[in-house]
Amino acid sequence: MEYREIYNQWCTDPYFDAETKAELAQIRGDEEEIEDRFYRQLEFGTGGLRGVIGAGTNRMNIYTVRQATQGLANYIISRGGQEKGVAIAYDSRIMSPEFAREAALCLNANGIRTYLFESLRPTPELSFAVRKLACIAGIVITASHNPREYNGYKVYWEDGAQITPPHDKNILAEVAKVTSFSQVKTMEETAAKDAGLFWIIGGEVDDAYMEELKKQSIHPEVIREMAKDIRIVYTPLHGTGNLPVRRVLKELGFGQVHVVKEQELPDGTFPTVAYPNPESPKAFELALNLAKKIDADIVLATDPDADRLGVYCKDTKSGEYVSFTGNMSGMLIADYILRERTVAGTMPENPALVETIVTTDMAKAVAAAYGVKLIEVLTGFKYIGEQMKLFEEQQTYHYVFGLEESYGCLAGTYARDKDACVAVMMLCEVASWYKKQGKTLWDAMTELYEKYGYYKEGLETKTLKGIDGAAQIQELMREARENPPKRLGDFEVLAVRDYREDTRRDLRTGEVTETGLPSSNVLYYELSDNAWCCIRPSGTEPKIKYYFGVKGNSLSDAEEKLEGLKRALLEA
Secondary structure: OOHHHHHHHHHHOOOOOHHHHHHHHOOOOOHHHHHHHHOOOOOOOOOEEEEEEOOOOOOEOHHHHHHHHHHHHHHHHHOOOOOOOEEEEEOOOOOHHHHHHHHHHHHHHOOOOEEEEOOOOOHHHHHHHHHHOOOOEEEEEOOOOOOOOEEEEEEEEOOOOEOOOOHHHHHHHHHHHOOOHHHOOOOOHHHHHHOOOEEEEOHHHHHHHHHHHHHOOOOHHHHHHHOOOOOEEEEOOOOOOHHHHHHHHHHHOOOOEEEOHHHOOOOOOOOOOOOOOOOOHHHHHHHHHHHHHHOOOEEEEEOOOOOOEEEEEEOOOOOOEEEEOHHHHHHHHHHHHHHHHHHHOOOOOOEEEEEEOOOOOHHHHHHHHOOOEEEEEOOOHHHHHHHHHHHHHHOOOEEEEEEEOOOEEEOOOOOOOOOHHHHHHHHHHHHHHHHHOOOOHHHHHHHHHHHHOEEEEEEEEEEOOHHHHHHHHHHHHHHHHHOOOOEEOOEEEEEEEEOOOOEEEEOOOOOEEOOOOOOOOOEEEEEOOOOEEEEEEOOOOOEEEEEEEEEEOOHHHHHHHHHHHHHHHHHO
16 A cells, blocks of 8 residues: 555554544644655564654554564464563653553463563663573563664564574564554453463562672672772663662672762653763763762763663873773773683683674784684674574583673673673773772773774764665665775775675685675775774664774874774765
8 A cells, every 4th residue: 555545544444542543633734744654664673673653654653563563473473482471671761661561462462471570671681581581582662772752672582682593584574474453463451461471570580680790790809998989970861770770889889879860760751861872972961060070980871771881981180081982991891801800710711702893803902812712793782692692502602791882791691682780880890990009991991002002993874864865875885885995095995895795805816705694784894004994774773874993003093093084984
């Protein structure tokens, strides 16, 4: 059907509730808005759904959530996983509790038991709960750090990681088969409870999760020694991190944790931030104000579903607070874990550090320094989680740390997704360890640069919305694929990796080899002078992303090289 026909159906069919029809009635004369809401079905990607909240097939609402869940239910039934059940969590976003409940009742109507958290929880706790409860799958209702008008739906499999091959493609196929709302099942909550299908979970899982977090501490004695001296400012940005982050820091003994009151309570409208993203300097304005008042050592922010961590640290020489990228904070934690486990003799056999292809190359140098295997995977923490599963199944390596450039990392194997709660805990321990030596985290970062090299990375995005935007993104990728540059500013292009075609072409010799990673619409350029860049469409937003990195002889040299590479890449 054409988009107008589908719009009329939603306006008249008794299946859709009065509130939905009233919302659609308000746009009756806005043809452009009607087209955008109904020109396609909200795409169920390899991770799930993400979109603007509202009525329409191209929006996040109870109907599109049910439709996706019916496809997931069909796949679970085909695998005989009904009895194992599905764990469901949600964050503080608008409609998150409603979407979580609708997903549960759809699964229940298909005879699948569900374990729904009693209130909002961090995404990594859902990852933990899937394995703790021996579920076949998990669902998290979240749009992570997207603007307030978004929500999303992420699917996890029984290993606790977001779905990867073959499950992602198989679930995608089942969702695609649900072409009519008449195929979608649901039931009343009271009936689901009476049937033993609808279960509420909370405290017991929280306690078990907390114990796993605290096990990651390497030097609890250092925390106890420095806990009264180190001043921490923390903001959950109106999300899920408030209770678990404060709890783990308190139980470890940190006594100077100052929470930004204006951003403490959950609120899906995010009244103090337009964009609840810990990568954004604006998200830190209130936290930095508080930090300056109390002379804080470290300033921390978690995103709404508490899987990503942003960091500022005081530079005592300048008196200013310095922003840390996800690469920087990740490297501080990685170096600390690898160094202290090596010194203590607690490093497991065949240790491995896992990072994505767009994460800092400093990780390679750090891993090599401690004799740790470095494994690269595609962008997305689910691929790091997949490696953890493969290590266990194949008995090859022991996972010690994983990170991605987008402010996410994981210490320990209790979860299979990035966890800002453990990142906060570990970074506060690292800060305590260095403060005992009279150093700040910025001093520690400077030492890493001096030891391993001045690695710097950047990310630029182009936002291209709507039908035309999607076409433009595809055209940009086609042009880059068919006409790769020979040079980018001062850098020669040495090789091109095309992950969609699984090829690595050496531009000097013409030799073509395989990338060894799954197919993905990603282009990666290996450049001269230890530089690189990468282009890919976003999997969750209407954006094309440009990643790039360099290695300099000093901070100023690295920054100059990075700026030159950025200009050349965006002009190419």
